[in-house]
Amino acid sequence: MKLLLTTDTHVPRRARLLPEQLLSAVDAADVVFHAGDWVDEATLDLLLARSRQLVAVHGNNDGPALRARLPEVARAEVAGVRFAVVHETGGARGREERCERQFADTDVLVFGHSHIPWDTTSAGGLRLLNPGSPTDRRRQPDCTYMTATAQGGALTDVVLHRLPQRGRG
Template identity: 70%
Template sequence: MELLLISDTHLPKRAKDLPAQVWDAVERADVVVHAGDWVDIATLDALESRAARLVACWGNNDGDELRARLPERADVTLAGVRFTVVHETGASSGRDARMSRTYPDTDVLVFGHSHIPWDTTSATGLRLLNPGSPTDRRSQPFGTYMTASVDGGALAEVTLHRIPRAT
């Protein structure tokens, strides 16, 4: 099972649309995971219509219309792997241990908010993934997103992708 992980798209405030590279990844993915901060409902509508399956939550910049359609926390089991999707996890210091206590029955936590890619595994085995942002790189050198696969009840091949800067 192929996954696309994105967050913090902030459309249309930060960009007019998702980069073509991300739309191509949407077409290839069995499941698209979005960890909040959509900002506009049109992005949700577009992903719902183009993704084979969407698992998503709302973020702190998402208004009432998005919050009415999305949960604050999304939980799903994909090919035997338990995922939780949230937007915010608090400070990076102590995050792994804190999230292990908060989500003891989760195998993979996908989150956003910071726009900073993150890929760690806690002492308890919880995998924490933040794909960054494909449209709002902030202090990062590139916009980013992640792809991953789930095979045999395990997460595999997590890859961070960079969005080339426009010249």
């Protein structure tokens, strides 16, 4: 199963549209994970229409309409891998241990909020993935998203994709 992981799209605040490279990856994915901060319902509707399966949550910048449509925590099992999705995990210090306690029945936790790509594994084996943001790089060199493969109870081929910056030649 081909997976796409994204978060913090912030449309239309940070970008008017999602990058075409991200949308092509959505089209190619079997499952799309979005860890919140959509900002507008049109982006949610777009990903619902384009994705085969969407596993998504709301973020701290999402208003009442998005909060009514999306949970704070989402869970899914894909090809034998148990996923949880949440927007915020708190500060980086102690993140693995804190999340391992909170998501003890999970193999992979997808999260966002910081716009900083993150890929670590806790002592107990919980994989934590933050794909960064495809529209708002903040202090990062590039806007990003992730792809991965889930099969036979394992997550493999986790790749951080860097998007070209607008206005560069």
